[in-house]
Amino acid sequence: MKPEIADKLNTVFRSVFRNPGITVHEDMTAAEVESWDSLSHMTMIQEVEKTFGVKFKLKEITRMKNVGDMAALIEEKLA
Amino acid sequence: MHFLDAFAQQVARQPEAPALWAHGQWYTYAELAARAGDIQAQLQALPVLPPRIGVLTGDDMSTYAALLAILGLGCAYVPVNAHHPAERNAAILEDAELTLLLATRPEAARQAIPPAHYRAVLPLTAGTSRASAFVHKPAAPEQLAYILFTSGSTGRPKGVPISHGNLQTFLAAVADPAVYALEPRDRFLQMFDLTFDLSVYSWLLPLTLGASTCVLPEDGISYLHIAELLEECQLTVALMVPSVLAYLQPYLEELELPHLRLSLFCGEALPHATTLAWSRCIPHARIENVYGPTEATIFCLRYVWQAERSAAESVNGIVPIGRPLPGTYAYVADAAGQPLPAGTPGELCLLGAQVSTGYWHNPQKTAAAFFATQWAGVQQQAYRTGDEAYVNIQGDFIYTGRIDNQVKIDGYRVELGEIEHHARTFTGLAQVAAVAAPVANGNMTLHLFLENYTADTGPLKAHLAAQLPPYMQPRQIHKLDKLPLNVNGKIDRKALAQRIA
The missing domain is CATH 3.40.50.12780 (ANL, N-terminal domain)
Incomplete structure (x- = not known):
């Protein structure tokens, strides 16, 4: 994961999941983060889209298996 | 059959x-x-x-x-x-x-x-x-x-x-x-x-x-x-x-x-x-x-x-x-x-x-x-x-709301009283109120209000997590000096819901 993507994701995750201690990593999933549920997941997706100025398709979201997948997709969309 | x-x-x-x-x-x-x-x-x-x-x-x-x-x-x-x-x-x-x-x-x-x-x-x-x-x-x-x-x-x-x-x-x-x-x-x-x-x-x-x-x-x-x-x-x-x-x-x-x-x-x-x-x-x-x-x-x-x-x-x-x-x-x-x-x-x-x-x-x-x-x-x-x-005049039933404090969170029935009961037992407070309020997409989320509670809310959160299923966990806990009351002297839940909005 590129450091500039990780930095921005950290900001979004810390704010959406209300936990200043979160540091994202490639294999991170919802199971690891206490307040990551179906509702905050949608808020996180929207915030990520806003932060990076990208738009995910439904299929892209449902196929993301972890934060690494999302970071790769963001990178691809920004390229 | x-x-x-x-x-x-x-x-x-x-x-x-x-x-x-x-x-x-x-x-x-x-x-x-x-x-x-x-x-x-x-x-x-x-x-x-x-x-x-x-x-x-x-x-x-x-x-x-x-x-x-x-x-x-x-x-x-x-x-x-x-x-x-x-x-x-x-x-x-x-x-x-x-x-x-x-x-x-x-x-x-x-x-x-x-x-x-x-x-x-x-x-x-x-x-x-x-x-x-x-x-x-x-x-x-x-x-x-x-x-x-x-x-x-x-x-x-x-x-x-x-x-x-x-x-x-x-x-x-x-x-x-x-x-x-x-x-x-x-x-x-x-x-x-x-x-x-x-x-x-x-x-x-x-x-x-x-x-x-x-x-x-x-x-x-x-x-x-x-x-x-x-x-x-x-x-x-x-x-x-x-x-x-x-x-x-x-x-x-x-x-x-x-x-x-x-x-x-x-x-x-x-x-x-x-x-x-x-x-x-x-x-x-x-x-x-x-x-x-x-x-x-x-x-x-x-x-x-x-x-x-x-x-x-x-x-x-x-x-x-x-x-x-x-x-x-x-x-x-x-x-x-x-x-x-x-x-x-x-x-x-x-x-x-x-x-x-x-x-x-x-x-x-x-x-x-x-x-x-x-x-x-x-x-x-x-x-x-x-x-x-x-x-209505067509003979269809029209739902207009609850007569008690039950709400629906993603379709699940939630008695606000059940959340309040556990919050009251843990904090010893008399004045607590669980309130459901809509978020941006229209779905409801739960908030818990506590009157005059000075302690950290971390242990209360942990207690609620141990007592209630995930859909009943308050998304946020608010500490107020005083909970607003309505004309009947009951906790004014509408005012609290407006506060969230």
């Missing part, structure tokens, strides 16, 4: 037809029945067959086979969710007097429930077929089929026992070809946790018709996976909670659902505007709003949605809940229980063969909500829903 006979008949008639899709795999009627038969053989080998058997909820084929196995032996199943707090699960096991728990993942069961609360966990191991035939004993109408536990305002969940008679009345009503014209080629979405009674429509009904059910995997973090399942499994019938639409809203244009022909909504008020947007994805499909509390078996009123007519018939943007299914009667009553004329709002009361006999081992709560009455010349069981409604 009894629903178990109908399932057994389908197994004999079309053993190789698809019955259930789980974890990416299709299982035939023969495979599902053989698995159920194996579980029955395990159960019958026990020294005593308990009348009620716990089942740890799961999204795999064996869990569904276990439900069929239990029903077939004439026992009642009681679903227990491993993701719910151990203490809450323990209270359910104690109330239902469960000694045996069936679980695909026994280690999860042992974590989810303190071992002092049951005698045995029977692991549902796959692939050990001894080819035992599926047994289905004749069931008397009063015999219990399942007990589901719903949120209770006094801090302890309430058990709702549903009998074979209740369930058979519901299944016969919705299987009537004149009502839904369901066919063996239909594929049903099963998106519900098994502790939620809408699951019974989604898994059991198709199996009595020779149709199939597709189980939403539990590991999907978001409701967006429902869209994927609808498309990939080419589902034709989908009962969903309206909250799902709020999640799918930004992606509706991307959906291709030519196979979906019957789209039902239940569990929460259905907004007309979101339904209209949804209808554009499925122009060929029939959309219905259905209504019913767990106490009256799955659902018992239905309303056929149609764009122009429903725009006119919706009240405050909310679609009507319609009219009763055959076998159920509904009326609106005043505080004294007297029927009110059309147009006058009051408490919605339901009568008929789908209404449960009352709460499990809880005569006080039963007396407060259930009663027997003469209707259409016969003695009928009746239930006060706590929902406020009135009848």
